[in-house]
Amino acid sequence: DQQVKQNSPSLSVQEGRISILNCDYTNSMFDYFLWYKKYPAEGPTFLISISSIKDKNEDGRFTVFLNKSAKHLSLHIVPSQPGDSAVYFCAASGVTGTASKLTFGTGTRLQVTL
C-alpha cells in the first residue's frame, strides 16, 4: 500500500520555465513533508521541507505548497535550469517526539531541456 504517491514518472520542461512536481499521500498522521533530489550514483540530497501547519514554504527558486484537505503537495521550480535535471522524491514523516522514519514516493524524473 503506497502511502506516498508520485503519479508522474517523468517530466520534461524547457529551461527558464516553471517545473511543477506533484505528490499525494494517504496517511493523515503525516505532519512533515520533504523533497529530495537525486543524481545518478549519488544519495538523495535534501531540498526543501514543509510542516503541516503551513501551506507554503519558499527557498530561492524552490517553493513547496501543501494542501492538507486534498492530501496533496507540489514542488515548484522557477526558473528551471539544466542542472535541475534529476529524480525528485517526495517524502513524509510523522514525528513521535524523536526522529521519525521517512516514507518516500517512487520519484519523478525531471529533464530540463535547453
Place this chain on the structure above:
Amino acid sequence: GAGVSQSPRYKVAKRGQDVALRCDPISGHVSLFWYQQALGQGPEFLTYFQNEAQLDKSGLPSDRFFAERPEGSVSTLKIQRTQQEDSAVYLCASSSGPREQYFGPGTRLTVT
C-alpha cells in the same frame, strides 16, 4: 563539513554469502537510519538508531538482516546468506533533529 559516507560503494556477492555494509554518519548526529532502494522505487525504511539504541527495526525484511551501532557512531548493516532479492542500493542517513535526514551515497549490492 564531511557528509555521510558509506563503504563499500559497490559490492558483488554470490548467493549465500554474508555481507557487511558500513555507514559513517555526520559527526554529532544522534539519529541514524538505513533504507533499501530497489530499482525504480523510492527508498524504503529498514531500521533506526538513536545513539547506540536500535529503536525501530520494523522494516528489516527478514532475520537475515541485522544492524548495529555499538558506540553510537559508525553503523554496520549485515546481511546473512544473501539472496537475489537482496540486490538493491542500501542508503544510510543521519540527522541531528527530528526532521531532515542527510543521506550517504549508498552501497549498491548485487547478488549473483
